[in-house]
Amino acid sequence: MVYLDYAATTPLNDEVLNAYTKLLKQYYGNSDSLHALGREAAKLMETAREQISDLLSVRKEEVLFTSCASEANNLALKGYAFHYQKRGKHLITTAVEHSSVLHTMEQLEKQFGFEVSYLPVNEQGKVELESLKQALRKDTILVSCMLVNNESGAINDISVLADYVHAFSRAAFHMDGVQGLGKVELPLDAVDMATFSAHKIYGLKGSGLLIKKQHVELLPLISAGQQEQGLRGGTSNSPVNTVFAKTLRLALEKQAEHTAYVKGLNDYLREELAKLDHIIINSDPSGSPYILNFSCLKIGSEIMLNALDERGFCVSAQSTCASHTKAHSYVLSAMGLGEVRATHAVRVSLSHLTKQSELTSFIEALKEIIHDYQIR
Numbered sequence: 130m131v132y133l134d135y136a137a138t139t140p141l142n143d144e145v146l147n148a149y150t151k152l153l154k155q156y157y158g159n160s161d162s163l164h165a166l167g168r169e170a171a172k173l174m175e176t177a178r179e180q181i182s183d184l185l186s187v188r189k190e191e192v193l194f195t196s197c198a199s200e201a202n203n204l205a206l207k208g209y210a211f212h213y214q215k216r217g218k219h220l221i222t223t224a225v226e227h228s229s230v231l232h233t234m235e236q237l238e239k240q241f242g243f244e245v246s247y248l249p250v251n252e253q254g255k256v257e258l259e260s261l262k263q264a265l266r267k268d269t270i271l272v273s274c275m276l277v278n279n280e281s282g283a284i285n286d287i288s289v290l291a292d293y294v295h296a297f298s299r300a301a302f303h304m305d306g307v308q309g310l311g312k313v314e315l316p317l318d319a320v321d322m323a324t325f326s327a328h329k330i331y332g333l334k335g336s337g338l339l340i341k342k343q344h345v346e347l348l349p350l351i352s353a354g355q356q357e358q359g360l361r362g363g364t365s366n367s368p369v370n371t372v373f374a375k376t377l378r379l380a381l382e383k384q385a386e387h388t389a390y391v392k393g394l395n396d397y398l399r400e401e402l403a404k405l406d407h408i409i410i411n412s413d414p415s416g417s418p419y420i421l422n423f424s425c426l427k428i429g430s431e432i433m434l435n436a437l438d439e440r441g442f443c444v445s446a447q448s449t450c451a452s453h454t455k456a457h458s459y460v461l462s463a464m465g466l467g468e469v470r471a472t473h474a475v476r477v478s479l480s481h482l483t484k485q486s487e488l489t490s491f492i493e494a495l496k497e498i499i500h501d502y503q504i505r
Contacts (some may be wrong), residue, residue, distance in 0.1 A: 131487045134443045136478035142331040152368035160367040170367040177374035193339040194370040198307045198326035199229035201339035205322045206233045208347030217268030223248045224463040253413040254283030269300045277308035280460040282412045282420030291319040311380030332376030336369045387481035392418040401492045421477045424470040436498045445476045
């Protein structure tokens with residue numbers, strides 16, 4: 130099997146697994162219990178919170194543990210919208226966000242009376258400042274924009290967008306940073322809230338972060354106890370939360386080295402794809418080297434994915450959270466690339482674990498599939 134779907138999830142780092150196993154066995158106390166076992170678990174989790182804050186250059190109090198980035202997105206968007214709705218009920222996001230943002234905005238719109246503006250993107254998949262300027266209003270209270278798109282790999286200039294929002298409105302700026310963590314520089318100084326996930330950086334599934342600056346207030350979505358500053362009630366998953374610190378440190382330590390290596394793989398794959406008939410690359414070279422989206426104009430996404438799967442290659446057609454819907458990329462459609470490219474797309478996502486020989490085999494498999502399809 131050749132795994133080329135690292136944007137969907139990553140294998141668990143052995144160091145993370147070993148640390149997690151130790152925590153499960155030795156530090157199983159409830160971190161809110163007052164006895165020794167509980168105090169030990171709480172101390173480890175709070176040490177991890179401090180380590181994460183140091184690694185991300187934020188305050189310890191600004192690090193909130195969640196079960197995943199989707200939950201963190203929900204808490205950030207709904208929690209903020211509900212708390213500040215007396216200031217206004219206008220929200221802004223983009224047409225190419227992750228489903229956890231888009232569906233949250235849709236619910237806020239349909240069920241709670243908010244108005245949402247969806248910013249378009251250009252052919253590179255990026256949000257242009259001018260479109261944000263036109264959408265921003267006096268009653269806008271929140272803007273949400275992803276750092277790196279999970280289908281196209283497009284990288285938004287978050288600092289420019291957030292600086293404008295802060296200069297010309299009272300709105301807060303939220304960044305979905307999931308696909309950027311450990312891969313690109315994080316503009317955390319510019320944003321009010323940011324969300325991340327461990328399983329995209331060789332950590333545990335069911336582990337997320339919300340970075341919430343101190344001046345931001347949220348309405349809790351899970352009402353229970355005192356956990357996470359009263360914003361996320363329920364027994365803390367202290368082993369999972371604790372091990373996020375190690376996961377993050379390992380990812381950031383080799384970010385430059387891994388990114389340089391993956392950039393070489395991306396360049397190689399682009400060169401080889403360019404030699405094939407009926408293939409069009411959808412990902413702009415200025416985007417993340419970890420994601421390369423292309424379309425085979427003769428073969429639809431579902432057929433291509435099944436054919437690759439039969440040959441032992443794991444790839445995607447779109448975001449995994451939307452993979453059970455019709456094979457049509459709303460991201461590519463929003464980029465204005467047309468219906469054919471949107472329904473014939475394949476997303477290859479790379480890692481420092483990827484070997485060039487695996488990409489060579491992938492290209493050969495593509496050639497075989499295209500040839501077989503043509504002679505039928």
